[in-house]
């Protein structure tokens with residue numbers, strides 16, 4: 670999953686002292702951020718997918734055990750850097766980080782082991798159904814933004830910018846995930862394997878740009894009084 674991961678990010682952002690939406694944006698992608706770092710280090714993504722354009726070599730970051738450890742680390746980091754968020758903030762960040770694994774379980778083809786190197790690979794494979802998968806991801810992101818705009822208030826530009834971001838991300842989703850799947854299913858030809866390091870760097874940049882853009886928008890909005 671890509672943009673759909675952001676759906677849960679809004680969980681605590683409607684409270685005046687809740688976990689900020691942009692913190693949620695980073696938390697829900699913590700597992701993929703680790704994937705990108707491991708890709709740059711050459712530890713993951715070494716075996717190019719040979720069965721499907723969306724089959725990944727992610728034995729550490731996306732194993733159940735690895736994901737739990739990353740979520741725990743994200744929670745502890747948040748506790749260290751935002752002690753004011755308290756124990757609840759720490760728990761929210763940890764669960765947001767782990768939501769990544771749960772949502773990936775739905776869409777990934779079986780490429781997620783229980784532990785690194787484990788034989789049993791998990792993944793329900795919704796990505797095989799390109800359009801329903803696309804609809805789910807856009808709905809999770811768009812629904813989240815719609816809800817967030819409803820529980821916060823701010824000038825018109827913040828709403829316009831929010832929907833522009835949703836549109837941009839949905840277009841990205843189509844070209845990165847949906848179109849390669851449709852092309853493969855039609856032609857049976859796998860696209861050439863991407864440059865793993867380049868893709869990892871690009872992924873990192875994208876995650877931090879999304880978080881930065883939503884942080885700017887978030888500065889323009891305040892939580893509505895209950």
Ligand SMILES: [Zn+2]
Nearest residue numbers: 670700701773
């Ligand atoms: Zn992932």
